[in-house]
Amino acid sequence: MTASTYEDQEQGLQIDIGTIWRMVKRRFWFFVIPAVLISALALVVAKALPPVYSSNGTILIEQPNVPPNLIDTTVTSLAAERIEIIRRRFIATDNLISLIRQHDLYPERRAQLPITQVAAAMRGDISVSLIEQRRGRGSFTVAFTVGFRYGNGAKAKVIADELVSWYLSENARTRQERAQETADFLRQETGAAERNVKRLEEEIATVQSEYAGSLPEERDRNQAQLDQLHRSLRDINFRLEALQDERTALVARLESLPLSGGGAGGSSEAATVAQMLERLRNDRVSLSTTFTERHPDIVQIDRQIAQLEERLAELPPAPDPSAAGAFVSSASSRAEIQRVLAELDREVGATQRSREAVEADIQAVEVNLDRTALISEEYQAMVREYRNAVQDFNVLRRKVLEAEMGASLELNQKSERFTLVEAPQAPSGPESPNRPLVALGGIVVALGLGLASMLAMEFVDSRIRSARKLEQLIGVPPLVLIPEITTRREKARTWFVRGVIICAVVAACGASLWYVHTRVTPLDLLLLKIERQVQSRVGALGF
Incomplete structure (x- = not known):
């Protein structure tokens, strides 16, 4: 049942x-x-449970002594992140094995288990706890506590001291290394930027040497020079036409004179000089309406007028202006006209040579303007690249200076740093069990x-x-x-x-x-x- x-x-x-x-x-x-x-x-x-002792130390995260708005550090990682990175480095298996062997930790476990498993067990006995303070919606770490649990109080304190020293030294070393690496990297980049600037300077100098006078920045000057040359050519042509008209009039006057004549040579020569002086004065009046007093043609006419006035002053005055025409055909008048014609021919030749020189200058300036149009786009692109390179170089130089100041700040430990405020103490009693x-x-x-x-x-x-x-x-x-x-x-x-x-x-x-x-x-x-x-x-x- x-x-x-x-x-x-x-x-x-x-x-x-x-x-x-x-x-x-x-x-x-x-x-x-x-x-x-x-x-x-x-x-x-x-x-029978073995006692477990715990030794703890507190480390304060101090803010920089120098205000960040004066000198800013190049290490921008959060304190919690650096604390975790340092902890991970400390609990690395090789480091823990070294500590276990150095301080003869866990002898019973080492007799029964592989050393890697003992290191894994030790990893669980290491504690790191953050002390945070809230600010608004976020929070930031102000301090943290590190500790070690072990069956022997004295060894627990020794390992806790090792852990505290590791955090203090590793934080300073890591910050200094990061700041120095940043400065070195910026120096390398600055050197590369400087070499690029020098290369562009050499290329621009080569172009400037090859296309001297045809550079885009000289376009306005060349255009102004071309306009001035055209005005000069116009004035020369006008002057040349005036001289040729005057020569034509003198030739016609010379042909109208008789081949022989007599008496009153001085008076007839004075009459001829007076007529030439009158004509030059009329030419000056007509030119003064177009040119200024400093124009070469005005200056030339003034010089000729002065010469004729001096010659007229040396000759005896004509008795009657109406009778001057009777003596024009004298030999002295013909000689004077021929002399004036010779001077006009020399002046016409000089004017023609001036016109040829001006035309050559015009052609050269036009060639420069044509070459400017050919290289303008490429040259401007090269100049823009050079300016950008110089700007980047100056920015990198400023950054290098800031990085070097930040590295000096880290080296002198004037930035954010870890400070021991409570050293690990030998435990007075077991924490557990x-x-x-x-x-x-x-x-x-x-x-x-x-x-x-x-x-x-x-x-x-x-x-x-x-x-x-x-x-x-x-x-x-x-x-x-x-x-x-x-x-x-x-x-x-x-x-x-x-x-x-x-x-x-x-x-x-x-x-x-x-x-x-x-x-x-x-x-x-x-x-x-x-x-x-x-x-x-x-x-x-x-x-």
């Missing part, structure tokens, strides 16, 4: 104190033995397991032990109740079975603990992890 045969699904749950009490009496040992054994084991474990909590937790677990084993044995047993249960099953009360009769053999067998069960449970527990300790993870590490998890959960709940 099984328990499922007598199970009555229609019966509600009824609590019978007497039945519970009888069950407790029957299964008492199934409650007591696990509870006592596990409680004892919990007490032994709480007593919390032995009362471990013992109390073990006792609670032991009581729970004892109760669970008692209930499990009761539910597994399918025998009918009460008249009420029988009456519930068959629907008729029993006529007679016969008490249970237990023989000595049955009692001995019962105790034997109980002893075997207890021994099996203890052996199973011991074998499980041994397997976990040797094959999975040492029990002290496992208990430390469990304790940390419990403390973190309790801290998260606010207890």
Whole structure:
């Protein structure tokens, strides 16, 4: 007969104190033995757990002594980021292995585990916690605490000192290296920019030497010079026409003179000079309406007028101006006209040579303007590139100066820096384990397991032990109740079975603990992890 045969699904749950009490009496040992054994084991474990000491130091993040608006540092990483980077470098496996061997840490674990696993376990004993302050919606790190947990208080302090020294030196070294690398990089870029500027300067100098006088910046000057040359050419042509007209008039006058003449030579020569002087004065009046007093033609006419006036002053005056025409054909008048014609011919030749020179200059300036049009676009592009290169070079020079000042700031430790405000101290007592909590937790677990084993044995047993249960099953009360009769053999067998069960449970527990300790993870590490998890959960709940 099984328990499922007598199970009555229609019966509600009824609590019978007497039945519970009888069950407790029957299964008492199934409650007591696990509870006592596990409680004892919990007490032994709480007593045997190795102590863990913790040594901590606090490092303050000080702000720069020099205001950033005067000299700004080139190290712009956040403090939290640098703290994490330094921590990662410290907990590198090679560094931890060196510390383990140097200070003879974890000797028991090193005897059982590879050194890399011991370093991994040490990594969990190193703690770094940030102290942050809120500002508006954001927050910034003002300080941080570093510490180390170990079974020996003195060695915990030594490793904590190593960790603090590592943070202080590594932060200063890292900042100085970054600032110096930035300055070196900017120097290299500045050197490249300077070489580029010199290259462009040489190219521009070559173009300027090859196209001298035809450069785009000389276009306005060349155009102004061309306009001036055209005006000069126009004036020369006008002057040349005036001289040719004057020569034509003198030739006609010379041809009209008789071949011989006599008497009153001086008076006729004075009349001729007076007529020439009058004509030159009329020419000057006509030229003064077009040119200024400093124009070469005006100056030439003034010089000729002065010469004629001097010659006229030396000659005897003509007695009658109306009679001067009678002596024009004299030999002296013909000689004077021929002399004037000779001077006009020389002046015409000089004027023609001046016109040829001006025309040559005009042609040269026009050639320069044509060459300017050919090289203008390429030359302007080269000049723009040169100006941009110079501007970039000047910007880089300013940045190099700022980077060098920032590197000097880091070298003298006047920028943001780590300062030790609380050095690690030798712990006065162990931080963990919390032995009362471990013992109390073990006792609670032991009581729970004892109760669970008692209930499990009761539910597994399918025998009918009460008249009420029988009456519930068959629907008729029993006529007679016969008490249970237990023989000595049955009692001995019962105790034997109980002893075997207890021994099996203890052996199973011991074998499980041994397997976990040797094959999975040492029990002290496992208990430390469990304790940390419990403390973190309790801290998260606010207890």
